[in-house]
Every structure is written in C-alpha cells, then in structure tokens.
Amino acid sequence: MIDRRRFLLATAGWLAAACAGRARAGADASPAAGxxxxxxxxxxxxxDGCAFLGNDGGEADAPLTPAVIADVRDSGLRALQVTVGPVARYENAYESTVRDLAYWEREFARHPDLLLPVRNAADLQRAHRERKLGIVFQFQDSAPIGEKLERVDDFQRLGVRTVQLTYNLRNLAGDGCMEPGDAGLSRFGQQLIERLNERRLLLDLAHSGRRTALEAIAASKAPVLISHTGCAALVERPRNKTDAELRAVAGGGGVVGIYLMPFLREQGQATAADVIAHLEHAVRVCGEDHVGIGTDNALSPVRLTEAYKRMHRDTVRERRRLGVSAPGEHEDVYLFVPELNHARRFERIAALLARRGHSDARIGKLLGGNFARVMSEVWG
Known part of the structure; x- marks a missing residue:
C-alpha cells in the first residue's frame, strides 16, 4: 500500500539533498518575501503537530542524512509529532510499528546533540532549553492497537504519546472522514478512549468522521487534539473540520492544528494566504489558546522535479484504487505550499501573522505554545 506518509518519507529526503541551500533562496523570491x-x-x-523527516535514498528506514539534519537545524522547531506505524492496514501493524520505533531509537543514538525523544512536559522544556528537536511518536490510525487494549500499555512504555483514532476509513474504533455513513464511535472506540485517558496518552481526531469526532470529544476526560486539519466553513472537504467540531475541541481545552495541504482551497495549489485564512478562522471560532499548526508535510523542502510529479501521480492513483483518497487530492496539486516550501516555514508564518496585526504573544501560542500546554497537561 502506498500511503501519504510513505510517499512523503520517500520523497522528502532525496529532494532535500537537491534543495539544500537553495530552498531559502527560492522562498525569498516569493510574493511574501517581505x-x-x-x-x-x-x-x-x-x-509541528504532524510532520515527517525524509531520507535521501528514498528508503523509509535509511539513516537521516546530513542534508536532512541541516534542515532540522535550520527549521528552528523545538518539537514535532512523527507518525509511526501504518495507516488503514491491520495486517502486521503491530510489528511494523515496533520496527518504526526501533528506527527512531537508532536515530536518537546517532544524533544525541540534536534529536530528543519526548515523553513528558520535562522533555519539551529540555528540547526548548537545549535547542534540540523533540520527537513525539504519533499514530495516524489506531490499527497498531488492533482489538487488544493492552497494547496501549505496550506502546505507552515504548514512547508513543499521541494516538489518532481513525484514518480516512472505518476501523474498529469508529468511522473515518471518508465513510459516507458517518456511524460515529464504536463501543470499542469508547473503551479505547478510556484506556488512553488512563495511560495519559493524547487522543487525536484528525481524519475522523464528524460524528466520530464529536462523540470522541464528549467521551474523553482529557483535552484532545485535531493535529492537522482545515476549516470546513472556508472549504468544505471531508478532511476539514466544522465549526461545531472546532468549538468542541476548544471547549474541552484541546488544540486544533491547521495543515499546509491542498484542502485549504477549492482548487489549485494552496498558498500562504490560504494558511493564514484558516488559522485566523480557527482563532475566531476556538480562541487563540486552542489553535496550532500541524503541517502534514515533510520538514525538508520539495523540488518540483519530473520524478516528484511522477511519484505524486502514482501515489494519488494508488490511494484512489484503495479507497483512501480524499476529495481534493489531485494528480497535479502537490503536497506543499510554494511560499512556505523551506525548513524555516514556521518563522515565515509567524511573520505573515505579525504583518496582519497579530500580537507576538498570540503568534507564540499558535506556533506551538498551545500544543506544548496541552501536551504537558495530558502527559504530565
């Protein structure tokens, strides 16, 4: 199965090698250069509430290369949630997830001066203090847990800290955003949320169906995330969340992350102006204490080569064949925002918000302060 996560992992690194040193120059030529x-x-x-680090060779388990490490340093990020485990696949999901976790343990050993595993609030503070990149292990589907709730305990001990309930399709826990019936949370899903609350793991409702999201928010005794989404009030897409869902997350003390994906506009390539519009709408609905950024992008910049275009086209076609493609995915609309196509995109977003009159205090919350608060509250 070709999913977006594997596509981004495969392309980001080998494109980063070609882009290193040139991405910033390209960004400076954009309309937002001022x-x-x-x-x-x-x-x-x-x-970053949802992001990926790629590898130059295109292999998902290849060591991070100097070009990717340079992008990590340049980004200025203090933490990001990386996806471990598969999506929309139960077969060997547990074993695959353990392999992903082992990969990251090797990378921590290779780069102790830069990468830091994040398990609690103290680790977030340490990443900020020591100017390292904190890595948070995140599921984008509860498939690795299967129907065995005790696996929540296993993954908690192995360092997983955020669990997304569903991907686009229906699973044992509930309906994803592409299920037309939108049947909501299952009985097992309710039990899973209870277990996540007990083990102090964050519940993530990105990709969930709308009824599933509202029922899960109501069921959770702890604040929840929607780590990467857009605002349905601006662009009606299954991947985007309604104002009712946004308010429910905020009402429970959680955070909604805005992504840098094609679903931010009706058609064509998303722009920085689209990102700002969705951030500002989310702030109006949720309040400035409940909005963040989850790019759903690779940290390294993308160079729009023919090879990239071909791989993107093949991935979209395969996702359609498997029934996991969402409306708004097109063969000629790519998974990045041109003006933000560089590792230091968070600073560009901050500067654009400042230019529109947002205070430094608010911008700090949107860049990650809100995520840090909720993560610290839930993880302890």
Whole structure:
C-alpha cells in the first residue's frame, strides 16, 4: 500500500539533498518575501503537530542524512509529532510499528546533540532549553492497537504519546472522514478512549468522521487534539473540520492544528494566504489558546522535479484504487505550499501573522505554545 506518509518519507529526503541551500533562496523570491523574519522566533516554542523527516535514498528506514539534519537545524522547531506505524492496514501493524520505533531509537543514538525523544512536559522544556528537536511518536490510525487494549500499555512504555483514532476509513474504533455513513464511535472506540485517558496518552481526531469526532470529544476526560486539519466553513472537504467540531475541541481545552495541504482551497495549489485564512478562522471560532499548526508535510523542502510529479501521480492513483483518497487530492496539486516550501516555514508564518496585526504573544501560542500546554497537561 502506498500511503501519504510513505510517499512523503520517500520523497522528502532525496529532494532535500537537491534543495539544500537553495530552498531559502527560492522562498525569498516569493510574493511574501517581505515577511520572512519574526524577531522573537528564537525564543518561541515552535511545534509541528504532524510532520515527517525524509531520507535521501528514498528508503523509509535509511539513516537521516546530513542534508536532512541541516534542515532540522535550520527549521528552528523545538518539537514535532512523527507518525509511526501504518495507516488503514491491520495486517502486521503491530510489528511494523515496533520496527518504526526501533528506527527512531537508532536515530536518537546517532544524533544525541540534536534529536530528543519526548515523553513528558520535562522533555519539551529540555528540547526548548537545549535547542534540540523533540520527537513525539504519533499514530495516524489506531490499527497498531488492533482489538487488544493492552497494547496501549505496550506502546505507552515504548514512547508513543499521541494516538489518532481513525484514518480516512472505518476501523474498529469508529468511522473515518471518508465513510459516507458517518456511524460515529464504536463501543470499542469508547473503551479505547478510556484506556488512553488512563495511560495519559493524547487522543487525536484528525481524519475522523464528524460524528466520530464529536462523540470522541464528549467521551474523553482529557483535552484532545485535531493535529492537522482545515476549516470546513472556508472549504468544505471531508478532511476539514466544522465549526461545531472546532468549538468542541476548544471547549474541552484541546488544540486544533491547521495543515499546509491542498484542502485549504477549492482548487489549485494552496498558498500562504490560504494558511493564514484558516488559522485566523480557527482563532475566531476556538480562541487563540486552542489553535496550532500541524503541517502534514515533510520538514525538508520539495523540488518540483519530473520524478516528484511522477511519484505524486502514482501515489494519488494508488490511494484512489484503495479507497483512501480524499476529495481534493489531485494528480497535479502537490503536497506543499510554494511560499512556505523551506525548513524555516514556521518563522515565515509567524511573520505573515505579525504583518496582519497579530500580537507576538498570540503568534507564540499558535506556533506551538498551545500544543506544548496541552501536551504537558495530558502527559504530565
């Protein structure tokens, strides 16, 4: 199965090698070039609620290369949630997830000066203090847990800290956003949420069906995330969340992350202006304490080569064949925002928000302060 996560992992690294040193120059030529720097960035706590680190060879288990590590340093991010385990696949999901976790343990050993596993609030604080990139293990489907609730305990001990309930399709826990029946949370899903609450793991409702999301928010005794989404009030897409869902997350103390995906506009390539529009709408609905950024992008920039276009086209076709493709996925609309196609995209977003009159305090919350607060509250 070709899923978006594998596609991004495969392309980001080998494209990063070609882009390194040129991405910033390309970004400076964009229409937003006058808003590139936000002075407080070095003191902020930028957290990407959903992102990927690629490998130059195109192999998902290849060591991170110097080009990718350079992008990590340049990004200024203090934490990001990386996906471990498969999506929309139960067969060997547990074993696959364990292999992913082992891969990251090797990378932590290779780069102790830069990468830091995040398990609790103290680790987030340490990443900020030592200017490292904290890595949070995140599921984008509860498939690795299967129907065995005791696996929540296993994965908690192995370092997983955020569990997304569903991907696009129906699973044992509930309906994803592509299920037309939108049947909501299952009995097992309710039990799973109870277990996640007990073990102090964050519940993530990205990709969930709308009824599933509202029922899960109501069932959770802890704040929840929607780590990467857009606003359905601006663009009606299954992957985007309604104002009712956004309010429910905020009402429970959680955070909604806005992504950098094609679903931010009706057609064509998403722009930085689209990202800002969705962030501002989410702030109006949720309040400034309940919005963040989850790019759903590779951290390294993308170079729009013929090889990239071909791989993107093949991935979209395969996702359609498997029934996991969402409306708004097109063969000629790519998974990045041109003006933000560089590792330091969070500072560019901050500068654009500042230019529109948002205060430094609010911008700091949106860049990651809100994620840090909720993560610390739930993980302890």
């Amino acid at each position: 808003a590139s720097v936000w002075a407080p960035y070095s003191q902020a706590m930028p957290i």
